[in-house]
Amino acid sequence: MQGLVSDQRDSGADFRYQLRSAIALAWDSIFAHKLRSFLTLLGVTIGVASVIIVGAAIDGLGTYAKTTTAKAFGSESYVLAQIAQVGGQTRKQFLEKLKRNRQLKLVDERYLQNVNGATTIYSPYRQSATDIKRNGQTLEDTSILGASANLADIRDLGIVDGRFFSATEEQSGAYVATIGDDVKLNLFPGSGSPLGKIFTVRGYDFVVVGVQERLGAAFGRSQDNAAYIPISTFTRIFGPAQSVQIFGRPRAGSGVTLQESLDLSRVALRTRFHQKPGEADRFEFLTPDAIQGFIDSILSLVAAVVVPITLISLVVGGIVIMNIMLVSVTERTREIGIRKSLGARRSDIMMQILTEAIIMAGSGGAIGVALGAATAAVASALVGAELRISPGYVLLSVFVSGAVGVISGWYPASRASKLDPIVALRAD
Numbered sequence: 001m002q003g004l005v006s007d008q009r010d011s012g013a014d015f016r017y018q019l020r021s022a023i024a025l026a027w028d029s030i031f032a033h034k035l036r037s038f039l040t041l042l043g044v045t046i047g048v049a050s051v052i053i054v055g056a057a058i059d060g061l062g063t064y065a066k067t068t069t070a071k072a073f074g075s076e077s078y079v080l081a082q083i084a085q086v087g088g089q090t091r092k093q094f095l096e097k098l099k100r101n102r103q104l105k106l107v108d109e110r111y112l113q114n115v116n117g118a119t120t121i122y123s124p125y126r127q128s129a130t131d132i133k134r135n136g137q138t139l140e141d142t143s144i145l146g147a148s149a150n151l152a153d154i155r156d157l158g159i160v161d162g163r164f165f166s167a168t169e170e171q172s173g174a175y176v177a178t179i180g181d182d183v184k185l186n187l188f189p190g191s192g193s194p195l196g197k198i199f200t201v202r203g204y205d206f207v208v209v210g211v212q213e214r215l216g217a218a219f220g221r222s223q224d225n226a227a228y229i230p231i232s233t234f235t236r237i238f239g240p241a242q243s244v245q246i247f248g249r250p251r252a253g254s255g256v257t258l259q260e261s262l263d264l265s266r267v268a269l270r271t272r273f274h275q276k277p278g279e280a281d282r283f284e285f286l287t288p289d290a291i292q293g294f295i296d297s298i299l300s301l302v303a304a305v306v307v308p309i310t311l312i313s314l315v316v317g318g319i320v321i322m323n324i325m326l327v328s329v330t331e332r333t334r335e336i337g338i339r340k341s342l343g344a345r346r347s348d349i350m351m352q353i354l355t356e357a358i359i360m361a362g363s364g365g366a367i368g369v370a371l372g373a374a375t376a377a378v379a380s381a382l383v384g385a386e387l388r389i390s391p392g393y394v395l396l397s398v399f400v401s402g403a404v405g406v407i408s409g410w411y412p413a414s415r416a417s418k419l420d421p422i423v424a425l426r427a428d
Helices: 002-032 034-073 091-100 106-116 167-172 181-187 231-238 258-272 288-331 333-341 346-383 391-417 421-425
Strands: 078-081 120-134 137-147 159-162 176-179 198-201 204-212 226-230 245-250 284-286
Touching: 002 034, 002 346, 034 288, 034 346, 034 391, 078 258, 106 120, 106 245, 106 258, 120 181, 120 231, 120 258, 137 181, 137 231, 167 231, 176 198, 181 204, 181 226, 204 226, 226 231, 245 258, 258 284, 288 333, 288 346, 288 391, 333 346, 346 391
Parallel strands: 137 226, 176 204
Antiparallel strands: 078 245, 078 284, 120 137, 120 198, 120 245, 159 204, 176 226, 198 204
16 A cells, blocks of 8 residues: 555656656747747737737627616616617518507606606607707707706716706796707817807707716717707707607606516506507517617627637647647657657657647737737727726637647647657657
């Protein structure tokens, strides 16, 4: 028994010695051919850095989309509309829904207020793009948003100067507006507050009562080139609508969740439209989770296509490592012959060559991770967007680079271990 334990200890010590020797020989070989080693590492480094950067961009877009959705839509709100689905439908399906679904009117919003007002707050919502003016200056394609005073609470609108228009101003049809940051910067340049100042929409003068916090762009369109006005005033200027959207949110302190509030709204509208049990809704609804799910599906599709393409560069890097290791084996044929004639086993030779390939791939992977992280940090600072380094993509790139080292080194190592010592000693 003691002899068996002693053999196991000797075997373990021998393996550790062989591994240390293989690592030392591998580093000696790498530093002996610095330029060749650098060019070999370059393929793996670029491949790993590409995976890290692509992963950071995809995760960063996901975070940006989530933040943007929360700002533009509200974190606990939902919207009811004749058609509200995000993507995933053909033109034919859209036209069929347009025929089947009911148009939502302002009276439908008032009906919901009467039925569910104790648990849910609602706001009608209309939008139109037009030019606005002030003192000869024109801001083109501004989004004029008609809503009720509740919209500020429903969508968590951040007001950095002044206030949102009031319920009294909404009821009286006052010509007041809460503007976005782009409107402020373009029509009211300078550091002064625009509160109390006037701009014109289709010949009507509006008094600025508030400025919304800066939101940035969403899907290529600025969210700050906008002005919120009372829905009653909007209708007076732009005319009655064929259909409106209705935003809803659980009333604070009611104890009702978003889903429960949505269910109550659906039941109320189905009752109003005299729909039978089992019949599909004749309207649509949209929640932040649905929007985020759609965005996540798009990003997942992008990742499924782009990431494998970037991994191809790692495969190319592996091929380069294999070629270099084959050259290295050829150059060291005599050295291998000497080692084998002195008692080196096949496993010793194989470990030496395989260790060198793994070290090169691993070093390239480590440099690639650092390079990718640095590039993502610089890009984040330049474009003002957060590119997040995902642990998942780091592990993927490190795993693949390690696998590349093993796979690309296996054949040269196996070939070297099978060399006949006598033939090898005769090599020039």
